Amino acid sequence: MFLESFRHLIEIEALKRENQQNLERISSENKRISDLEQRRSKTLLQNDDLRLEEKNLKLEEIQYQIEDWQLRLNKLTSQLSMAATEKEQLAFESQIATVKKDIENNEALYFEKLEKSEEIQNQIKENEEFIKGSLTTLESIKKEVQENVTKEQTIIDNRNKRIESLIDLCHPSLKSLYLELEKKFSPKSRPVGYLIDKKCNACHMLTDSMLKNSLDEGRSIETCPNCGRLLIPETARVY
Incomplete structure (x- = not known):
């Protein structure tokens, strides 16, 4: 009495398993888009962080400090030539040595941070090239994914029609x-x-x-x- 209906259920379950495979392929196709979009978003955020990192290097501030120390050095050098006593001369020489050391340390720090700044700029440029190039790639992928998803969905829809007809054939x-x-x-x-x-x-x-x-x-x-x-x-x- 019910064997034929049971056979319909077996086919229905098989068709639904096949549908699940199609749905997984659709999910995989959509993931291609989301993965690239997430990578683009992550890269944009990374550039924001890089620009902030570069700003925190404070290169201009260090450069101004070096210029201030250089002006002080010039002034001390001028004062040294006008020293009236040996004691004054030794005092100016000591101050000059200290200022030169400060200039040397700040210049070393400046060039170290300048090198870091160049690295950051290169990374920002590389990221911007990716963002620009990936936009075209993203549009191409979206078009391809839409075509593939439509094909998979059509297969599912046709299979669902068969499932509905089989369910109707089952014993009430x-x-x-x-x-x-x-x-x-x-x-x-x-x-x-x-x-x-x-x-x-x-x-x-x-x-x-x-x-x-x-x-x-x-x-x-x-x-x-x-x-x-x-x-x-x-x-x-x-x-």
């Missing part, structure tokens, strides 16, 4: 129970289990011989006493 009682269980188990798992060697292949619950015989002969509709899935007998399988 079986159809009603199947649709009810589908809502209960979706989307984490399937609503059916196969009865193999008296066991539900979904939860491995052992059933009694009377249930198995009735199901194998297509005389009844049974659910697993443990997991509640609709049981399909092996006799309904088409090998």
